[in-house]
Amino acid sequence: MQVQVRCYATLSPYSPPEGLVEMAPGSTPRDLIQNLGLPMDEVKIIFVNGKSADLSTPLGDQDRVGVFPAVGGG
Numbered sequence: 305m306q307v308q309v310r311c312y313a314t315l316s317p318y319s320p321p322e323g324l325v326e327m328a329p330g331s332t333p334r335d336l337i338q339n340l341g342l343p344m345d346e347v348k349i350i351f352v353n354g355k356s357a358d359l360s361t362p363l364g365d366q367d368r369v370g371v372f373p374a375v376g377g378g
Contacts, residue, residue, distance in 0.1 A: 305329055305365035307336060312372045318342045327363065334359040336369060348374040 307327050311319040318340050327336060333350045337359075349372040350357045363369070 305331070305363070307331075307363055308366065308368045309336065309340070310368075310370050311340070311342070312370065313375065314373045315342060315346065315371055318371075331363050332360050333357060333363065333369060333371075336363065337371065342371065346373050347371055 305327055307325050308323055309320055309325050310323060311317075320340065325336065325339060327339065333352065334344075337344060337347055349370075350359070350361075351368075351370040351372075352361055352363065353368050357369075
């Protein structure tokens, strides 16, 4: 299955070319993060199709995944 991925802020260098990743059926955001080589301890927020998700949320074909680091501000 194909998943659309966008990594934000300090994680943006890990975004795949063309924003697409081929994943096995039944994959989760945890699998995707490992596949992209993202440092797991830097991932703080995950969205799947615009909704907050956790590492074990099942992904489907053509899902859109956003991966964010911790965000600070003042």
